[in-house]
Amino acid sequence: MTIERAIIKNYRTLRSADVRFSDALNIIVGDNESGKSTLLEAVNLALRCQLNRRPAAYELHPYLFNNEVVAEYVKSHNDGKPQPPPEILIELFLSDTPEVAELKGSINSKMADAPGISLSIQLDEEHCAEQYNAYIADGKAVNSLPVEYYTVIWRGFNGTTLTSRSIPLKSALIDPAAISNTYAANKYVLEIVRDYLTKTQAVDLALSYRHMRDEFLKDERIKAINADLAGKQGDVSDKILSMAMDTTTRASWETGVLPHLDDVPLTLVGKGEQNAIKIKLAIASEEECSIFLMEEPENHLSHANLNKLISHLASKCEGTQLIITTHSSFVLNKLGVDSVLMFNGETAITLNDLPPSTKTYFKRLPGHDTLRKILATRSILVEGPSDELIVQKAYRQAHGCMPLDAGVEVISVSLAFKRFLDIARKLNLTVAMARDNDGNAAAKKALYEDYAGEAGIRICIDDDDTLRNLERQLIAVNGRDKLNRMLGTHYANDDELSSYMTNNKTDCALTLFECTEDLVIPDYIQDAVA
Amino acid sequence: MPSPDTIILASAGSGKTTDIIGAACVGSTDRTSLVTYTINGRAEFSKKAYEQFGAIPPHVTLNTWYTFLLQHFVRPYQNHLYTPRVAGINFKRGQSARYVKATDVERFYFSSPGRIYLDKVSKFACAVIEKTDGLPIKRFEAIYERLFIDEAQDLSGYDLDLLEYLLRSNVRITLVGDHRQSTYTTNDSARNKKYARVRIVDKFEQWEKAGLCTITYQTHSHRCIQAICDFADLFHPGFPKTESLNKTVTDHDGVFLVEKSNVQAYRDAFNPQPLRYNRAQLGIPGRPINYGASKGMTFERTLIYPHTPLKKFLKTGKLEDAGKEIPKIYIAVTRTKQSVAFVVPDRFDSAILPTFRI
Numbered sequence: 091m092t093i094e095r096a097i098i099k100n101y102r103t104l105r106s107a108d109v110r111f112s113d114a115l116n117i118i119v120g121d122n123e124s125g126k127s128t129l130l131e132a133v134n135l136a137l138r139c140q141l142n143r144r145p146a147a148y149e150l151h152p153y154l155f156n157n158e159v160v161a162e163y164v165k166s167h168n169d170g171k172p173q174p175p176p177e178i179l180i181e182l183f184l185s186d187t188p189e190v191a192e193l194k195g196s197i198n199s200k201m202a203d204a205p206g207i208s209l210s211i212q213l214d215e216e217h218c219a220e221q222y223n224a225y226i227a228d229g230k231a232v233n234s235l236p237v238e239y240y241t242v243i244w245r246g247f248n249g250t251t252l253t254s255r256s257i258p259l260k261s262a263l264i265d266p267a268a269i270s271n272t273y274a275a276n277k278y279v280l281e282i283v284r285d286y287l288t289k290t291q292a293v294d295l296a297l298s299y300r301h302m303r304d305e306f307l308k309d310e311r312i313k314a315i316n317a318d319l320a321g322k323q324g325d326v327s328d329k330i331l332s333m334a335m336d337t338t339t340r341a342s343w344e345t346g347v348l349p350h351l352d353d354v355p356l357t358l359v360g361k362g363e364q365n366a367i368k369i370k371l372a373i374a375s376e377e378e379c380s381i382f383l384m385e386e387p388e389n390h391l392s393h394a395n396l397n398k399l400i401s402h403l404a405s406k407c408e409g410t411q412l413i414i415t416t417h418s419s420f421v422l423n424k425l426g427v428d429s430v431l432m433f434n435g436e437t438a439i440t441l442n443d444l445p446p447s448t449k450t451y452f453k454r455l456p457g458h459d460t461l462r463k464i465l466a467t468r469s470i471l472v473e474g475p476s477d478e479l480i481v482q483k484a485y486r487q488a489h490g491c492m493p494l495d496a497g498v499e500v501i502s503v504s505l506a507f508k509r510f511l512d513i514a515r516k517l518n519l520t521v522a523m524a525r526d527n528d529g530n531a532a533a534k535k536a537l538y539e540d541y542a543g544e545a546g547i548r549i550c551i552d553d554d555d556t557l558r559n560l561e562r563q564l565i566a567v568n569g570r571d572k573l574n575r576m577l578g579t580h581y582a583n584d585d586e587l588s589s590y591m592t593n594n595k596t597d598c599a600l601t602l603f604e605c606t607e608d609l610v611i612p613d614y615i616q617d618a619v620a
Numbered sequence: 621m622p623s624p625d626t627i628i629l630a631s632a633g634s635g636k637t638t639d640i641i642g643a644a645c646v647g648s649t650d651r652t653s654l655v656t657y658t659i660n661g662r663a664e665f666s667k668k669a670y671e672q673f674g675a676i677p678p679h680v681t682l683n684t685w686y687t688f689l690l691q692h693f694v695r696p697y698q699n700h701l702y703t704p705r706v707a708g709i710n711f712k713r714g715q716s717a718r719y720v721k722a723t724d725v726e727r728f729y730f731s732s733p734g735r736i737y738l739d740k741v742s743k744f745a746c747a748v749i750e751k752t753d754g755l756p757i758k759r760f761e762a763i764y765e766r767l768f769i770d771e772a773q774d775l776s777g778y779d780l781d782l783l784e785y786l787l788r789s790n791v792r793i794t795l796v797g798d799h800r801q802s803t804y805t806t807n808d809s810a811r812n813k814k815y816a817r818v819r820i821v822d823k824f825e826q827w828e829k830a831g832l833c834t835i836t837y838q839t840h841s842h843r844c845i846q847a848i849c850d851f852a853d854l855f856h857p858g859f860p861k862t863e864s865l866n867k868t869v870t871d872h873d874g875v876f877l878v879e880k881s882n883v884q885a886y887r888d889a890f891n892p893q894p895l896r897y898n899r900a901q902l903g904i905p906g907r908p909i910n911y912g913a914s915k916g917m918t919f920e921r922t923l924i925y926p927h928t929p930l931k932k933f934l935k936t937g938k939l940e941d942a943g944k945e946i947p948k949i950y951i952a953v954t955r956t957k958q959s960v961a962f963v964v965p966d967r968f969d970s971a972i973l974p975t976f977r978i
Binding site: 188191192194195196197201203247248249250 | 691692694695696697698699700705706752755759762763
């Protein structure tokens with residue numbers, strides 16, 4: 091049983107996302123702030139109806155809602171053109187297997203016949219319509235979303251309300267970063283241990299814990315204390331005061347039992363080891379955990395341990411669906427580029443969504459860091475290191491900061507522009523490419539004609555066929571004297587200077603880059619960094 | 621190949637509840653849906669299951685008919701017909717929205733958003749099945765291998781159409797019921813009116829002819845002695861005679877009349893459970909139970925306070941005098957193991973029963 095597709099609306103940064111997962115390994119790669127963790131959080135929310143490991147209904151706050159949506163809602167009321175209260179919707183489409191047959195139906199936004207889970211956070215129209223009407227009565231005063239009138243609705247695609255027990259699949263969320271206090275840590279570890287135990291073992295544990303509480307009362311010393319307390323009747327209360335173990339339901343074994351590692355409570359073990367243990371425990375779980383959500387497994391782990399953990403994941407997780415977010419190229423490289431889901435906050439693609447030649451190209455790349463880079467908010471594609479340096483300089487001159495500081499990646503792709511443009515096109519990324527015209531601008535432009543129409547893609551190639559490469563372009567706009575000065579050379583004509591620069595491409599570019607003097611930037615590069 | 625689906629028509633006291641529970645819970649762990657008409661019926665099922673097996677086995681799901689309809693045949697694909705969630709049923713009896721066209725889905729099926737009329741629930745289910753080319757049936761087939769429906773005689777209106785879809789499905793179906801005890805109907809739809817109550821057997825027989833199921837009669841009674849079985853059978857001539865398996869003999873066995881002036885003495889002697897037609901019959905000592913409400917119960921002895929048509933029948937022995945409420949009379953008569961006594965005026969003259977005097 092696996093998640094095939096997640097549709098998310100208005101949840102935090104994910105205003106509208108639609109992601110398809112593979113049934114085995116999914117490595118979600120995306121820019122910072124693209125919502126990778128939010129995606130995982132949303133999936134977990136729909137699987138468990140829990141936020142921060144507490145029932146979602148207790149954890150509602152306005153910031154769960156996409157802030158653009160909330161802003162539009164508030165503005166609409168302030169402007170006297172009220173919009174209906176926004177709602178969060180998370181739908182998980184599951185693979186059609188017998189154990190989830192009951193969850194099958196068409197109650198989903200696609201009206202598709204599939205097993206699935208739907209969680210929505212919406213205005214409680216049944217109970218709070220009146221309060222809500224009072225809240226919006228004065229549109230000018232509306233300043234945020236009245237989540238106190240909201241309710242969480244958790245149902246299967248069959249229209250039946252779910253409880254945590256009615257979900258026939260076991261999932262585990264491993265998000266080391268979220269553990270901030272002992273309470274959360276306890277709860278977290280116990281949750282995983284509880285998943286690890288078989289049903290019978292869990293029952294045994296609960297029974298013997300209860301038995302232990304009963305034994306406590308039978309202890310002679312406790313009896314004596316209680317007899318003594320009984321004698322005090324009237325002093326404190328008219329009723330008889332006695333001491334006993336807490337037998338209310340919240341005092342189940344989970345509150346009194348804690349896993350130990352070499353006799354050290356697990357919560358006190360180092361974060362790294364703790365994290366690795368949790369992951370392995372969850373993976374070794376007796377009753378098959380069918381879905382793992384794992385956030386940045388690289389956190390808290392040394393390189394060697396990360397290596398071990400990754401091998402463990404790769405070998406033990408057959409038959410389970412793994413959804414991992416990562417920033418680490420190491421994790422990415424180790425687990426394989428085939429499993430990469432490139433996520434832009436709205437949709438995610440895999441290499442299989444790209445033309446076959448492009449897929450082959452990326453599979454052959456030695457490291458997959460480039461793959462990660464393309465997912466930046468903005469990227470500029472250039473041919474090689476010398477172009478990269480000039481573009482960096484151009485950017486700094488134009489914007490006063492290095493591109494990376496502004497979240498812009500400059501990527502040298504040698505001549506594989508199209509490969510990257512294929513991804514950019516699929517994910518609606520903002521990409522500019524700058525390249526030489528090689529003495530035939532029309533022919534070069536024709537190569538990228540297909541992509542030129544895309545909103546986010548800018549093809550920057552200079553039209554002047556006499557300025558066939560970067561060096562010629564630089565000489566044309568800066569003049570020989572200035573370049574001679576900056577490079578510390580003394581060439582008497584442009585051709586000599588050009589051939590010197592072309593033969594020492596990278597060195598020249600580095601010198602120009604490091605030179606404090608501003609460089610006049612050719613238009614096509616100016617255009618690319620704009 | 622004959623259909624594996626069966627309809628079991630069981631006489632009162634045949635132990636059908638026990639049998640159905642046993643068949644569902646033991647011998648097979650195929651996923652089984654067990655459906656009964658009322659909440660009381662459901663409670664009785666789960667009580668029996670807890671008594672006999674310690675718990676309801678995990679492969680069995682217990683449901684009332686209405687929950688069953690909503691859960692499997694209304695909600696999962698309702699948005700093909702109607703978007704707001706069908707939250708519940710408007711249990712008002714009678715025919716709803718009679719002058720609204722079925723194309724006006726909202727007003728035809730619903731009294732208020734999400735509240736579906738009782739007589740339209742299974743019609744809605746059938747409409748969804750038709751519109752989705754049978755998706756709800758396919759879904760049900762994927763979840764369950766067996767379906768048991770108790771009190772099948774109470775199904776009416778479009779319930780029967782839905783049942784026919786199910787009989788044509790892969791799910792193995794066992795319907796258990798006793799048409800002689802059909803005192804309720806699940807709804808008051810005009811659909812299938814000619815198969816209402818006792819005549820539901822005609823529908824069952826049609827299905828059998830069409831090869832959708834086989835009908836078996838379960839003609840024994842664990843509860844009533846032969847004399848009581850024979851008397852009860854008077855109300856349903858033309859059906860197989862009931863055979864008693866209760867061979868217990870006491871000092872007072874059989875069916876009698878008791879004169880009004882003798883009631884106190886009779887009660888003191890035998891302590892029978894009083895049964896009445898309805899609460900309009902005043903001045904009945906003890907804690908009387910209405911005929912209909914006594915369904916499913918067992919007593920050692922009963923004392924029945926007849927309503928007017930029954931009184932007439934006791935006098936003449938002619939079935940046409942017994943009125944329309946024959947199922948209720950049948951239920952009242954078959955509650956008891958050893959003796960049934962009818963309270964009649966003094967010096968009442970009966971063509972069929974002896975008077976018992978203390």
